[in-house]
C-alpha cells in the first residue's frame with residue numbers, strides 16, 4: 001500500500017534493521033525502541049490490524065514471533081518477553097499496518113505499564129457475557 005511505512009520496509013523500498021525474514025513476514029528492530037532488541041513483526045502484505053487480518057497470515061506472524069524469541073534466548077540469553085499488538089484508533093496504534101511488538105524484559109528494567117484495575121466490573125460479567133450470545 002502506498003504511503004504505508006511498513007509496506008515500504010516489506011518491499012525493501014526502505015531498509016529495515018532486519019532480524020529475521022520468512023516467506024510472508026519480517027522481523028526488524030523498532031526505530032524508536034523502549035528496550036534493547038525491541039522488535040516488530042509484520043506480515044509483508046498489508047493488513048490494517050487484527051480486525052482485517054486472515055488467520056493464516058496471523059499464523060505466519062506468530063511463527064516468526066516464536067523464532068525471534070528463540071533466537072534472542074539462544075544468542076543473548078534473554079528469558080523474558082512482553083508481546084503485544086495495538087489495533088484500532090483507541091489503542092496506541094500509530095502505524096496502520098499490522099505489527100506485533102516483541103519487548104525483551106530485563107531484571108530491574110525501568111519499563112512500567114500503568115493501568116488502573118476495575119474490579120467492580122466483575123459483577124457485570126453475567127450481562128457482559130450475555131451480550132456475546
Ligand code: AMP
Nearest residue numbers: 005029030031032033086092093094095
Ligand atoms: P504502535 O504504536 O503499536 O503502532 O507501534 C508502532 C511502532 O513502529 C513504534 O514503536 C515506532 O517506533 C515503530 N516505527 C515507526 N516507523 C518505523 C520504522 N520506519 N522502522 C522501525 N520501526 C518503526
Ligand code: ZN
Nearest residue numbers: 004007046097
Ligand atoms: Zn502496509
